[in-house]
Amino acid sequence: MSSIILHHYGASPFSEKVRAILGYKQLEWRSVLIPRIMPKPELVALTGGYRKTPVMQIGRDIYADTHLITRQIERLAPEPSLFPEADIASVIGLEQLGDKRLFLAAVPVMFRPAGRAVLIDKLGKDYLASFGADRAALFKGGHVARPDAAYSDAVLPPTLDAVDHQLTDRDFLFGERPCIADFSVYHPIWYIRSNSGVAPLLDDYPNLLAWADRVRALGHGTREDIDAGQAHEIAARCEQWQPLPAAVEGGLVPGTRVSVAATDYGTEPSQGELVSIAADSMTIQRGGPDGQPVRVHFPRDGFRVEAAEA
Ligand SMILES: N[C@@H](CCC(=O)N[C@@H](CS)C(=O)NCC(=O)O)C(=O)O
Structure with a gap:
């Protein structure tokens, strides 16, 4: 242990x-x-x-x-290492793309009508209202504004497209093995896929979906x-x-x-x-x-x- x-x-x-x-x-x-x-x-x-x-x-x-x-x-x-030295600057660049831009772009997607319907189903209307109020408070006082639908619309399609292209000829973003960039780009994709109302928006990106399956297959340890x-x-x-x-x-x-x-x-x-x-x-x-x-x-x-x- x-x-x-x-x-x-x-x-x-x-x-x-x-x-x-x-x-x-x-x-x-x-x-x-x-x-x-x-x-x-x-x-x-x-x-x-x-x-x-x-x-x-x-x-x-x-x-x-x-x-x-x-x-x-x-x-x-x-x-196995998460930080391949030969590509480290590019790896950190993609780590930040995933953790910052892609994550923030994924959040409003959950609140599209089809996503919201699934959330209401899972959490109930009252809890979802408390969740919304909590997240509004979360984004008060810092330098990042709560992301809105326009941010998602602008950031998501070109980013998904670029990632899908990069995965055309390889199993993971930098080759045969996953690194920190894979895990940082993965979690916003996992988030979208976890909501059956909005998951279909990833259907246009087959390389990305196959890669996400490979990351999921790594499991969670014990x-x-x-x-x-x-x-x-x-x-x-x-x-x-x-x-x-x-x-x-x-x-x-x-x-x-x-x-x-x-x-x-x-x-x-x-x-x-x-x-x-x-x-x-x-x-x-x-x-x-x-x-x-x-x-x-x-x-x-x-x-x-x-x-x-x-
Ligand atoms: N930069 C932070 C971001 C973490 C983050 O935004 N987490 C979300 C949940 S995935 C969060 O804290 N939401 C508010 C909460 O859980 O109270 C990190 O890398 O850990």
Whole structure:
């Protein structure tokens, strides 16, 4: 059993990205299901404020955002690698295309009439209204506006077309093996396919559909379900920290009380004492569940750190 605990929910695309990577690396992991909408008191007890999905826990170390979660999984289980060095800049470019543009373009598709009908069927009208209000709040305060139908119409067809073309003569986006780009482009496609009302809009892209089947066939690894209370206990009982990447000059002195928040959407800040700033990540320490210390790690890209008001 790896020490990975994923806090996630079934319908979350970014969670599916991580679950598929756990499948590709054939890892054993523990699963804690969290609510789709606020409040999420048991998750926030670990993160200190960050609310987005998923969050990864290893003992008393908590990792926010799949940019960092996937890189931490790569450190724990380097083979097979998600980051092929020969194409790394292009790979990261496609990772961002999937996680940012394609994901945001997929969201309004769910609310097209045929998609909405399926959602009402699955979730009920009242829950869907609460979901809509929660997501409207999610997009307040950050620099990314809630995507609308016009954004989807502009971004989706040319992007799907380009990906479909790239997959004409290969199994995965960069050749014979999947890499981080595949998983980042996959999860918005998985999201659209998960709604039978709108899934047919992918029918024009046969290479993309065959590739999505190949990614799905990687599975999710071996999952054991636990509850949030058990995850909190694991954090409270753990006596060691995960190794930290080398610190760099980040402008703020370790020990400073800081506030860290995403800059795009879901900007609820987490506060704590700065432990270190590295090239790719930053870490704070705070009192977690039961008052025991936890460290929360964030990517630097897409997050702001500043001294907290006294
Ligand atoms: N940049 C984040 C994006 C995560 C994200 O947008 N997740 C969605 C769910 S797939 C979310 O947090 N929605 C609001 C929520 O779950 O509370 C990451 O890579 O983890």
